[in-house]
Amino acid sequence: MVAKPGLDGHDRGARIIARAYRDAGFEVVYSGLHQTPEEVVQAAIQEDVDMIGLSSLAGAHMYLFPRVVELLKEKGADDIVVCGGGIFPEEDIPKLKKAGIKEIFTPGTPLRDVVQWVEDNVNPRSS
Amino acid sequence: MRLRRIELTLGTLGTFKMGIAERVTSGDIRAVARLIRDIDDKVPEAREVLKDLYPSTGRAYVVGITGAPGVGKSTLVDQMITHLRKTGKTVGVLAVDPTSPFSGGAILGDRVRMQRHSMDEGVFIRSMATRGYFGGLTQSTRSAIDVLDAMGKDYIIVETVGVGQDEVDIVQSAHTTIIILIPGMGDDIQALKAGILEVGDIFVVNKADREGADRTVSDIRLMIEMDEKRYRDGWKPPILTAQAVFDIGITEILDEIEKHHKYLTSSPVRQSRVMYEKARNDLVEMIKDRIVHEVLEEIIHSGEFEEVLQSIANRRIDPYTACDTIVSRKLKSGGK
Numbered sequence: 001m002v003a004k005p006g007l008d009g010h011d012r013g014a015r016i017i018a019r020a021y022r023d024a025g026f027e028v029v030y031s032g033l034h035q036t037p038e039e040v041v042q043a044a045i046q047e048d049v050d051m052i053g054l055s056s057l058a059g060a061h062m063y064l065f066p067r068v069v070e071l072l073k074e075k076g077a078d079d080i081v082v083c084g085g086g087i088f089p090e091e092d093i094p095k096l097k098k099a100g101i102k103e104i105f106t107p108g109t110p111l112r113d114v115v116q117w118v119e120d121n122v123n124p125r126s127s
Numbered sequence: 128m129r130l131r132r133i134e135l136t137l138g139t140l141g142t143f144k145m146g147i148a149e150r151v152t153s154g155d156i157r158a159v160a161r162l163i164r165d166i167d168d169k170v171p172e173a174r175e176v177l178k179d180l181y182p183s184t185g186r187a188y189v190v191g192i193t194g195a196p197g198v199g200k201s202t203l204v205d206q207m208i209t210h211l212r213k214t215g216k217t218v219g220v221l222a223v224d225p226t227s228p229f230s231g232g233a234i235l236g237d238r239v240r241m242q243r244h245s246m247d248e249g250v251f252i253r254s255m256a257t258r259g260y261f262g263g264l265t266q267s268t269r270s271a272i273d274v275l276d277a278m279g280k281d282y283i284i285v286e287t288v289g290v291g292q293d294e295v296d297i298v299q300s301a302h303t304t305i306i307i308l309i310p311g312m313g314d315d316i317q318a319l320k321a322g323i324l325e326v327g328d329i330f331v332v333n334k335a336d337r338e339g340a341d342r343t344v345s346d347i348r349l350m351i352e353m354d355e356k357r358y359r360d361g362w363k364p365p366i367l368t369a370q371a372v373f374d375i376g377i378t379e380i381l382d383e384i385e386k387h388h389k390y391l392t393s394s395p396v397r398q399s400r401v402m403y404e405k406a407r408n409d410l411v412e413m414i415k416d417r418i419v420h421e422v423l424e425e426i427i428h429s430g431e432f433e434e435v436l437q438s439i440a441n442r443r444i445d446p447y448t449a450c451d452t453i454v455s456r457k458l459k460s461g462g463k
Contacts, residue, residue, distance in 0.1 A: 027233045027235060028234050030235065030239060032239030046245070048160035077157065
């Protein structure tokens with residue numbers, strides 16, 4: 001699932017990412033804009049996704065991203081991998097990873113790499 | 128104190144041992160979500176769970192929504208959810224989007240319009256991809272309807288992809304089928320005449336503030352009037368106008384659904400005929416799906432499929448002979 005948490009209204013990047021995954025053969029649920037972390041997590045659980053890709057360009061990532069990880073844990077759904085993409089100060093990246101965000105993608109990352117990372121690091125759950 | 132602890136232990140054990148079917152009927156969202164995924168992925172165990180769930184199905188009212196891309200299906204569903212929730216009904220939604228024929232991937236975006244309901248415990252929304260080839264769409268959609276039904280949802284709304292042959296199939300799983308059109312689709316209506324217009328129980332002209340809405344309404348009316356057998360049985364499909372974005376015309380749509388519901392249940396003969404038709408459809412689809420799956424799985428696995436395809440592509444053999452060989456061998460082996 002590609003999700004846009006928070007008040008940031010720029011989803012061109014998120015759409016391009018969704019499209020790249022589609023072209024690589026993934027089923028991508030797109031959440032739409034202005035989602036709260038609670039909504040993102042609830043949707044991810046209803047859709048039973050393997051991974052959530054969070055997009056943020058507006059600076060609220062230090063609250064929003066860890067909150068998604070926290071809520072997944074609360075719901076017993078922490079087997080869902082969380083990644084982030086967008087614009088972040090360099091020093092935030094290790095903090096985000098420490099908070100449970102598996103990988104952070106910044107501007108300039110080739111789409112191929114973003115897709116490949118998922119191929120290599122996210123295993124579809126067996127039932 | 129001691130007693131309470133024992134209870135607690137038993138309680139935990141009970142939950143732990145509870146089967147997937149029980150978890151689904153008790154409304155466990157994770158269990159429901161996983162089961163639908165397993166159904167879609169054709170995990171064999173999912174079939175067993177569906178057998179267990181079947182006695183708990185048959186209570187929900189299923190509404191199918193179809194129409195060309197961009198007519199406002201998702202927006203209409205979103206508004207219907209709001210209205211139904213106000214009357215205390217619980218709602219399950221299955222939103223189908225197309226799979227890319229090239230990559231096998233899909234972008235499932237119907238949810239975007241319905242996200243405001245995601246925190247509502249009385250609403251369960253699930254996106255599904257058509258996954259192309261083997262007619263699996265109808266099969267897993269049907270089964271997913273059963274799951275949401277068993278979960279206890281009062282209404283299940285199935286939103287199909289744009290119009291086509293397949294959608295007529297899905298719509299056969301619904302009690303009431305709503306066809307959405309928009310003004311300025313004159314020629315499209317002609318194109319739809321044979322397929323989708325015949326299965327509509329209710330017609331909605333959405334975006335009715337646009338020019339030509341009256342014309343669209345009268346076009347559909349003419350089409351229905353000409354199709355006498357459609358309403359000979361006592362149901363003449365109503366044609367409504369709506370502006371889903373502005374929440375205009377939704378109450379009327381729900382009223383007509385209710386009327387159609389009453390119409391279906393008012394005559395036991397009619398009701399049992401509808402159930403019989405549905406059973407026939409479901410079973411035929413299920414058998415088709417099962418046989419296709421089993422035959423193909425075996426020959427794909429053995430590599431024969433690839434070989435045969437190459438031979439046909441090179442015109443060394445004809446597809447008719449290839450089909451006969453594969454199918455008759457499978458049937459002779461008793462399907463084992």
